[in-house]
Amino acid sequence: MAPQIRPLTPELQKAAVEQLKEDPDRLEADLQAFKAWIEQQPHLNPRMDDQFLVAFLRGCKFSLERAKSKLDKFYTLRTKYPDYFQVTSTTEGKFREIHKTGSILFLPTPLNGNGPRIIIWRMGLCPADKYHVLECMRVALAMQEITIMEDDYANVHGLIFIMDLKDATAGHMFQMTPSMAKKFSVFSEEGLPLRPKAQHFINTITGFEQVFNMFKPMMSKKMQERLFVHGNKMGLLTDQVPLKYLPQEYGGENGSAPDLVAAWEKKFDEYTEFFNSSSEYGTDESLRPGKPIDFEGLFGSEGSFRKLNVD
Template sequence: MIRELSPELAKIAKNELNENPNQVASDLQNLKEWISKQAHLKARTDDQWLIALLRGCKFSLERVKSKLELFYTLRTTAPEVTLRIKPTEPQFLEFLRLGTCVILPQPKNSLSPCIILIRAGEYDPEKYNVADIMCILYYLVQILVIENDTATVMGTAIAVDYQNVTLNHLMQASPGLLKKIVAVSQDSLPLRLKGSHHVNVPSGIEIIFKLVSGFLGEKAKERLKIYKNNDELLKSLPKEIMPDEYGGTGGPLNDIIEYWAKKIIEYRPWMEQEMEFGTDESKRTSKNKSNQGSFRKLDID
């Protein structure tokens, strides 16, 4: 069963995402039947997970099937991004508590995109890798879309703070790794990216922006914004959502980080099951062979 949307969210979902409450049950059944017929695909079929995918693809069943295919293919073929640190391992919580990636809480009845805050400079590049941030994002987003209907309807925005980022951090971002990170985070996850906001950008990072832009569609390029400082950033993002440390009123970062640490612990059984999903490439037929390892241009709404 899926949760009933508030009247405000339901209206937006209908007008912007083509969500028809009378058609949802049929769409969910269609997807479940399709998944059951894919011999190579072992995928989650929870209603709330599938409705998040449907909303992220504006209820185009063909787009959802492509996204599902890519999501689980990358789980298997790009483990250096999706499984570098697993949410069931102690190292995951250890890295999460560094605060490199958190999803900021929204006020009740908020109708704004959910904001994901990334702070790459908070980890030691001698001990960790930029791909570890992707792992945190990858699993937090899955919890988010299961629990938060506002995020599935209104989409998400990413705020990246480069404070304390060093050359050693930047050297980890090879073109091949960046391509996979972009494919996983923006092309396979069940979310609609409504913008990416970058602040405290160090010199020398221009080449990385150039590399990443090569993997983005036009909408994503247009929504990529760079700010000189936190005050400028706060003019574009809701003050009531941004943490205290950024001049907002969303609460201290440590509290937000600990909230997500507790969520990961709460979802441990769910995550243990999640580790079993993916693709068996030996069972893939020629009909869907073209999806294997596909890192196509991103289609972002």
């Protein structure tokens, strides 16, 4: 049976071939090899949708070994830390309330019209005395999972992340513990198939430097080189992300917060069953071949994540 995958636009297909080493003639065979490996892993029970699995191949530039490792880590960390990484409902708790603040925006037009997806998190719109950063991160995580399933620009070109700290407070900074920072750094870099191309920080506040210096050593050297701190100098950001690709709230042309919130509300409704079924997927460490994972050892004081044993 032919793989159930959306065809890419000609521009995206060209980029996938040149940048990700994707071979359209081998795509079905690559997916079958990936599935064959999954079926041989007694501990691993992932989604098997072609569209979901091809995102891991694209996110790993069609290195099957890297895709195996990333998929395993994606589900290992979700299973071990469900409060952090497993979203099973977009209607319970404060999820929709946080989303309706417009604090997290996935902008409709990618950079330069055919590049990475741009995401903005306006932290100050979620008061620290009302929402915990973990609750906000779970909203972002759900949006990323939907992006994995349906955003070809993000899957081919990756993500550009903008953290706007306007009106944020020290309370926001204090919520991010070293343990939490380690978990999110590891999951983002080692588990998610969406490749971060740049992370920009604007309107930084007192206390930001401490959190930033806590996160930075936990990242790979490549990721550290993609971090940009602009303070309150918007011109430094727009040198890399032209103003027209920012939303109307920033003087740009790339959508408005109310419209984006409304569109994503509908999307969350469409994905109700998808998230309700999330708890069905994961890992069973008692069935993992070889030595069991030492989770305490995985997150050492140096913030490193040792490689999982993936054949």
